[in-house]
Structure formats: C-alpha cells, structure tokens
Amino acid sequence: MSYLYVGAPFKSSLDTTSGPMADGNPVTINGTGLSTATSVSFGTTSVTPTVVNDGRLSVVVPAGLAAGPVSVSVTTAGGTGNGLTYTYVDNPTIGTINPEEGPTSGGTWLTITGTNLDSTTSVTIGGDTAPFEATSATSLRVVTPPGTAGPAGCGRDQPLWIGNRPRRIPVRRGPRRLTGPTTSLSERR
Numbered sequence: 001m002s003y004l005y006v007g008a009p010f011k012s013s014l015d016t017t018s019g020p021m022a023d024g025n026p027v028t029i030n031g032t033g034l035s036t037a038t039s040v041s042f043g044t045t046s047v048t049p050t051v052v053n054d055g056r057l058s059v060v061v062p063a064g065l066a067a068g069p070v071s072v073s074v075t076t077a078g079g080t081g082n083g084l085t086y087t088y089v090d091n092p093t094i095g096t097i098n099p100e101e102g103p104t105s106g107g108t109w110l111t112i113t114g115t116n117l118d119s120t121t122s123v124t125i126g127g128d129t130a131p132f133e134a135t136s137a138t139s140l141r142v143v144t145p146p147g148t149a150g151p152a153g154c155g156r157d158q159p160l161w162i163g164n165r166p167r168r169i170p171v172r173r174g175p176r177r178l179t180g181p182t183t184s185l186s187e188r189r
Helices: none
Strands: 010-014 018-020 025-032 039-042 045-047 050-053 056-061 068-076 079-089 093-098 109-115 122-125 132-136 139-143 161-164 167-170 176-178 184-187
Touching: 010 068, 010 079, 018 025, 025 068, 025 079, 039 056, 045 056, 122 139
Parallel strands: 018 079
Antiparallel strands: 010 025, 025 056, 039 045, 039 068, 050 056, 068 079, 093 109, 109 139, 122 161, 132 139, 161 167, 176 184
C-alpha cells in the first residue's frame, strides 16, 4: 500500500478578474495542483468548480454581496490556496443621452452619461448592437446603428441596453422619450 501526498494548489491567474454583482459570470482559474479541487470561494461564498485538468478549473462566479474586490481561494485535497482577487462591479446606470435624435441611416455619435460605464461590454439600441467606447466611468460614446423612422430603444419590444458581462442590463429610469424628426431613442423603465 502507498499513500499519496498532495500539495496545496497554486493559482496563477483568473481569465476574468472582474464582473457584475449578479451571478453567472464564467471564470477560468489557471494554476497547478487543481485536479482535486472541491470548492472555489469568492470572499465568503463558495461554489463547486468543474475540473478541466490539473492546470485549469472552470467556475461560475456567485452573486456578490457588495461591489469591490474579494479574495479567491481554491480548496483541494492538498489544502487551500489563496492569492488571487476578483472585483465585483456595480451595474451601470444611465443619466443622459445626447443628442436625442438622428437620421435613420445611423452613424450618429451619442454621448451617454451615467455611472459604472467603464465596465460596459456591449450597447444595444432597438435590438441592434452599437459600436461604442467607454471614455470614463461616467461617459460612453456610442455610434447609432441604422434604424427605421419612429421610436427606437423604447418600451418592452426594443429597449436600450448597456451590457455588462455576461448580462445585458436594462436602463431603469423613465419615462423619458427622446424624439426626433426621423427616428427617436427612448430609455426603458
């Protein structure tokens, strides 16, 4: 008979180091000695990982208790390894959109102000993905996609979405209808 000593896991990196407060963000943990992993903790909340191989785990991040950094620890047969950090980010909010109208051909640069916009990973207007750049935590510049005359990004059928990985987050203010001669943009309540 023999006995096998298993060393404590060594975690070298997370493929994603931040994400939304909601659960569901997939993360890969890279390192060594991970094949016997039984749990991964994000702060005080533990989840069960999927062991890919001795050097890689996949896990779905649990919901955060508060915005900010938490330590990530992996528990294996050899012990618990700490040393990595994951940061929960508050969902983005929208304050203003300027200009409030544009041509149906699209191509209008919008400036969207709000909070936590620097973590945005997608913007959708009227159901179409719009190119954007986060200029700061409080400002996005978005290029409108082509659309048809009338409301766009309005109501339940075509909301304006600011996406924060992995979910698209609906705008929660209103009612505020942004109208123009050829097209309009509205925020969803």
